[in-house]
Every structure is written in structure tokens, then in C-alpha cells.
Amino acid sequence: MGVEIRVDGLTKSFGGAPVWRDVSLTLPSGEISVLLGPSGTGKSVFLKCLVGLLKPDRGHILIEGHDIATCRERELYRVRRLFGVLFQDGALFGSMNLYDNVAFPLREHTRRSENEIRSIVMSKIEMVGLLGAERKLPGEISGGMRKRAGLARALVLDPEIILFDEPDSGLDPVRTAYLNQLIVDLNQQTGATFLIVTHDINTARTVPDNIGLLYHRHLAMFGPREMCLCSQEPVVRQFLNAQRVGPIGMSEEKDADELAAEAAAGVELAALPPIPLQLGPSNGEPRPSQRPPGQWCADNDVTPPPGSFEPDPSSAASPVPASAGAAAPAGAGPGVAGGDGP
Template sequence: MGVEIEVNDLTKSFGKQLIWGDVSLTIPAGEICVMLGPSGTGKSVFLKTLIGLLKPDRGSIIIEGTDIASCSERELYEIRKLFGVLFQDGAMFGSMNLYDNIAFPLREHTKKSESEIRAIVMEKLDITGLIGTEHKLPGEISGGMRKRAGLARALVLDPEIVLFDEPDSGLDPVRTSFLNQLIVDLNAQIDATFLIVTHDINTARTVPDNIGLLYHKHLAMFGPREMLLSSEEPVVRQFLNAQKIGPIGMSEEKDADELAAESDQELPPLPPIPMQLEPSNGIARRSQREPGAWCREQGITPPPGSFEDNISMAPGA
């Protein structure tokens, strides 16, 4: 089962440039969360800070009682064993075949025998649909297969937290759909805590249990998927519905003249909230809630057509 990540008042700068400040959220154990935001808002920096690759200016990140923002290197090393990371490009060693790439963390961090390593590697290859490709080099396979190989490597140490840094980057919509289904199936199988950084709106609308949005150097909102998909908050509504009207512009934030020119325009109606993607076997994940449950609990009427199997998943539909 995954572990909870508690983030309190986290702030990160590079020199005089503030990336984001006073970010506070709790990533629930075993759930799938997505972090969104316009380009350049520090989403990847957030992931690197969570795993201790970057030190925040202030704030805390509590994982199993340890604040990794201020702990010793020895404590950080132990906490990092809880993590698996899928990098944007897979980050495979080009001179190693897939088998050796995936076996690498086991050989570096455990004392397992080669027979034990082989059993684990073949299991992860099977989970990610890569059986039969283990002798290929990363340059001999497609981008989608490299992503899956990177995911297999992220899973070999049986992590309780898995971070995905733009897993859909460079993939076509069909491969992205396959990858999204794989992520949901994996969460159901291993019950780890998943955090996905993505720009893909369909992924954000259909995959996670919770959604966060980084914008203008702060966390605009974080909460259950239905909360953000029914939100009237302009920046959330604009981003999740892929609209031009709203506070986000080409350079992140629109200036006063641009906003004034839009003053007589209204954001289009919220599109229907789609059904959440379910595991392939049809058995609900532990953290999966009944469609519309959050809206009913909050007394909120979802947009017309929400939670219907046959609605279009496209933004603005």
C-alpha cells in the first residue's frame, strides 16, 4: 500500500526567481493525483523537490514521519527507496538492452541473486507488456515502448510512491490512452501512491482521484477530481477546459489590457464530467469513488451530461 505525502508551506526559488511559494497539500496514500499547470510553472521542479533532488527554501515534506526537506543524507537515502520515477524521456541507458536497464536498480541497491533479479525483471516486463523485447536496445524501440520500459524500471524495487514526469510527452493520443489504462491498472494492482505531472487534459479529466493546478507561483487549487472539474474558479475552469478566455495567456498571465478586452466575454459552459477510467478487469480501485459522489456530498449540480459513458471526452465537448 502507498504512503501519504504531506507538503506544508513549500517554497522554492532559483536565485531571485520565485518558482512557487507556500504550497500546501496532502497526497493521499494509494491514490492517483495529477499536477497540472501552464508551461514554466515549476511542475517538474515540484517532483524533484518531493524526491529530495532539490532543496526547498522553506517548508516541509513529511513522508512516514520524516521531513525530507531537512533530514540527513542517510535518512533521505532510505526514504528514496520508497520512490519509483518515470522520467519524461524514459532516461534509459542507450548502451544497455532493456533487460539490463530494468535490472540496474536491483543490482545497485539490493543483494539479490541474478536468478532473483531475472524473476523480478521478467515480471515487470510482463506487467508493462514488454515480454519479448528484453534484448532490444532503447534506440531500437518506439517512444511508447521506451516509456513502458522506464515504467518497468521504476517498479522493480516495488515502490510505495511512483512519480510520473509528463509520461504522455511525445506520445500520440492512442499511445497516451494505452498508457493511461496501464497507469490505472498498475495502481489497482500495487496500490501505490501515484503523482502524475501532465499537460494532457483528457488524462487529467479521466485518470486521477485528485487534481492540483500550479499557476502564477502558487498552488491555485488541489482536491478531488470532481471538485476541479465542476469549479467556477476562472484559472481552473480555463485550463481544464482548454479555453483562450481567462487569466492565463501566452506568457502565463494576461496583462490588464488583455483582461479588459475580455471583460464582456464569458467563459463557455463547463463540459460534462466524464466517467473515471476503471481498471481493465472491471474491479474498482480501493480509492475509486462512485461517480458524482463528491458533487452530491457538496450539494453541487454537475454540468449536464456528466458521468455518462457515451459522452465525448474532448475538452469543451
């Protein structure tokens, strides 16, 4: 099962230039959270701080009683065993085939026999739908397959926390939809805590249990999916609707003159779109952390946008019947298989 991550007052700068200040949030155990933000707001830096690759200027990152921000190297090494990380391009070793790439953490950090390693590696390769491709080199497969191989490697030590750094970058919308389904299925199977950094709005609207937004050197919002998708906060509305109107500009923040010109012209933010149903596991069972559609809105006396939570068979957010994924490899989701696919 996953573990909770509590971040309190985290601040990071480079050469005196602040990346973000006083970031505080809690990633609930076993849930999927998404971190959004304009380019250059420090999302990848945040992931590196979580796993201890970068030290924050101040603040705390608490995981099972350990403070990643201040603990010693020996303690940090033990806590890092809780993590699996999927890097943007998979970060595979180009001279190793997929099997050896996935086996690398087991050979490096455990004393398991090669028979044990083979059993584990093939299990993870099957989970991500790459059976039959394990002897290929990274240069011989598609970008989506490299990402899935990187995901298999991230899973091989059975981590309780998995970080995804823009897993959909460079993928077309269809492959992104397959990858999103795989992420939801793996969360159901492993029970791990997932944090996804992404720019894909459809992913942010349908996959997570929680959404956060970094903007202008601070955390603009973090909370349940429905809370963020109902937010009237201008920066949240602008980003989730991919609009030019609002406080975000080409170089992150618009100046006062630009905002005044928009106001004088009577230009307003677009209405909030309907909130889609949350993407469900391909076996048709509920997600471990699933809440009834509209529950947060009802509990907090918030009226969701018209048309919210209505089933749409053509939508990526529609639950997939259990029969649809019956022929797919375990954990792969319908349509995710080896070969030259995603």
C-alpha cells in the same frame, strides 16, 4: 501499499526568482493524483523536491515521519527507496538493453542473486507489456515502449510512491489512452501512491482521484477530481477547457489591459463540459479508491454540468469489461503488448 505525502508551506526559488510559494497539499495513500499547470510553472521542480533532488527554500515534505526538506543524507537515502520515478523520455541508458536497464536498480541497491533479479525483472517487463523486447536497445524501440521500459524500471524495487513526469509527452492520443489504462491497472495491482505531471486534459479528466493546478507561483487548487472539474475558478476553468479566454496568457499571466479588453468585448469563459466517468481497471473491478460517480457533488451540494457521469461506450473513460483484457499481459491493459506499439 502506498504512503501519504504531506506537503506544508513549500517554497522554492532560483537566483532570487520564485518558482512557487507556500504550496500545501496532501497526496492520499494509494490514490492517483494529477498535477497540472502552464509550462514553466515548476511542476517538474515540485517532483524533484518531493524525491529530495532539490531542496526547497522553506516548508516541509512529510513521508512516514521523515521530513524530506530537512533530513540528513543517510535518512534521505532510506526514504528514497520508497520512490519510483518515470522520467519524461524514460531516461534509459542507451548502451544497455531493456533487461539491463530494468535490472540496474536491483544490481545497484540490493544484494540479490542474478536468478532472483531475472525473476523480478521479467515480472515487471510483463506487467508493462514488453515481453519479447527485453533484449532490444532503447534506440531500437518506439518512444512509447521506452516509456514503458522506464516504468518497469520505476517499479522494480516495489516502490510505495511512483512519480510520473509527463508520461504522455511525445505520444499520440491512442498510445496515451493505452498508457493511461496501464497506469490505472498498475495502481490497482500495486496499491502505490501515484503523482502524474501532465498537460493532457483527457488524462486529467479521467485518470486521477485528485487534481492540482500550479499557476502564477502558487497552488491554485488541489482536491478531489469532481471538485476541480466543477470549479468556477477562472484559471481552473480556462486550463481544463483549453481556452484562450481567461487569466492565463502566452507568457503565463495576462496583464490588466488584456483582461479588461476581454471584459469590454463581452467574451466569457466557455461552459463547463460534462464530467466523464473515471477510467476503471481493465479487469472490470472497482478501483481501490473509487468513489461513486457524483458523490462529491452530492456531498457538497454542487450541481455538476449537464450530461455528467453518463456512460459513453466510445469514450476512453468508459470502464473496460474484464473479458476485454483477458488476453493481455498482466497489468498491461487491453491492447498493450510488446513490439512496435506504444
